[in-house]
Amino acid sequence: MTAIDNPITIHQPQQLEVGTGAAARLGAWAAGARRPLVIAGEHTAGYVDALELPGQVTVFADIPPEPDTTALDRAIAVARDCRPDLVVGLGGGSVMDIAKLVAALWDGEQTLRDVAGPNRVQGRRTTLAQVATTAGTGSEAGIRALVTDPETKSKIAVESPFLLADFAVLDPVLTYSVPxxxxxxxxxxxxxxxxxxxxxxxxxxxxxxxxxxxxxxxxxxxxxxxxxxxxxxxxxxxxxxxxxxxxxxxxxxxxxxxxxxxxxxxxxxxxxxxxxxxxxxxxxxxxxxxxxxxxxxxxxxxxxxxxxxxxxxxxxxxxxxxxxxxxxxxxxxxxxxxxxxxxxxxxxxxxxxxxxxxxxxxxxxxxxxxxxxx
Missing domain, CATH: 1.20.1090.10 (Dehydroquinate synthase-like - alpha domain)
Known part of the structure; x- marks a missing residue:
């Protein structure tokens, strides 16, 4: 086979909003949400208001640049407490990867170890939106999430179509503050x-x-x-x-x-x-x-x-x-x-x-x- 006739599968977000001010379109799309959970980083939590989200919004902004399983566990605990009907990743790749895993795991029996590897997520129960605030990882487009094992210092990779965003935002204004x-x-x-x-x-x-x-x-x-x-x-x-x-x-x-x-x-x-x-x-x-x-x-x-x-x-x-x-x-x-x-x-x-x-x-x-x- 040559490259052009090799079988290939591409997954992309169901809806992609691009351009200046695109972040504000998330609120209208999520109009029915009652308990949005925003996963953010220290420097991106300030953009929450720009999303114009409805309902009672919970913000978890304790995601480090290289998140490990401890950070994921904390985020899942917050999700189980507020029981979100929408999870929003607001940040760079690390934040968006954690948001994917939270959306997939918080309301089910599977653990991170259960889903590590390709195609082991049984199904995502929560709607997922991703809002990129950096231009680097492209995590908002993908079906993979990486998190570090603090004991081995190795990356645990999860790959599944169930990690794909329902709604993704590429708003250049949100990247202005990146040094x-x-x-x-x-x-x-x-x-x-x-x-x-x-x-x-x-x-x-x-x-x-x-x-x-x-x-x-x-x-x-x-x-x-x-x-x-x-x-x-x-x-x-x-x-x-x-x-x-x-x-x-x-x-x-x-x-x-x-x-x-x-x-x-x-x-x-x-x-x-x-x-x-x-x-x-x-x-x-x-x-x-x-x-x-x-x-x-x-x-x-x-x-x-x-x-x-x-x-x-x-x-x-x-x-x-x-x-x-x-x-x-x-x-x-x-x-x-x-x-x-x-x-x-x-x-x-x-x-x-x-x-x-x-x-x-x-x-x-x-x-x-x-x-x-x-």
Missing amino acids: PAVTAANGIDAMAHCVEAFTNIKAHDLIDGYARMGMSLIGKYLPRAVADGQDTEARAGMILASYYGGICLGPVNTAAGHALAYPLGTRLGLPHGLSNAIIFPHVLAYNVPVRLEKSREIANALGLDFDDSPESLLASAHAFCRDLGVEMRLAKHGAREQDLPGWAEEAHGIRRLMDNNPRDMTVGDALEIYRAAL
Whole structure:
């Protein structure tokens, strides 16, 4: 089979509202709700009023940047107390992932362990809306949720169509307050979603189309969004690119880049976007020998200097990220040389992602990438 005739399934939210002021449309859509529960983060709870929700609204705003099972348990406890008829995720990927799991688990017998893996959620009993306040993860578009096991420091992944939003909002105004460095890291994370799907062994022509649109928007708008956080056109371009990246994750998913990024989040406590931004140039360059034509397209979308050598793409992509204000040195984030071998083993063991990479990556290869990023 060629990529174009491979079977593929795409899930998208039932209703998507896009553009300036789109957040206010949620209230009208949810007019019948009596007990909405808003899952938010410390910095996103202030947007609750913009949603114009009806009924008696409960807000749970204690979701950390890298939520673990303890945070999920607290959120589920709040849900069982207020018994929501609508769950709203208001934030970035971590918040929206917790909202998915709360909507699926609060009113049933299944636990997180019961639903870990693909297609094990028995059915969602609560309506789910997702309102993105960052442009990075694209979680509002997808059917996956990730939460950290505090004992093993590994990610527990849940995948199910029952985690899909009934209503999703992409309102660029809600991303105005994201600081420049975070905007940059999140934007590179969105780029990584598009690139890793685009170069994936499961790549499909349909998904390639979304990836190309996402990469083009990021190349055009990310520098502008970093330079001026209230550039509405740039913010709109980025939040749409993030959504496209989220679509790419569904049927194709990411690969070695995200596998290498996960230990940085769980071991160093780095935000997901930053972890992926640090790793992105290294895996992009690593895959050049087996994805030359697509590497050229990626370089063109980002305006990178690329002479068909991995070295040139690494240098140019690294400079692109650094010049956006991302601190690219792991040592500056607390990493130590002695940490790296364990992280390499851990990343190499994330086979659900590593097996998607177009070029086989050994533990030694992973270690060399970490060392280059140190």
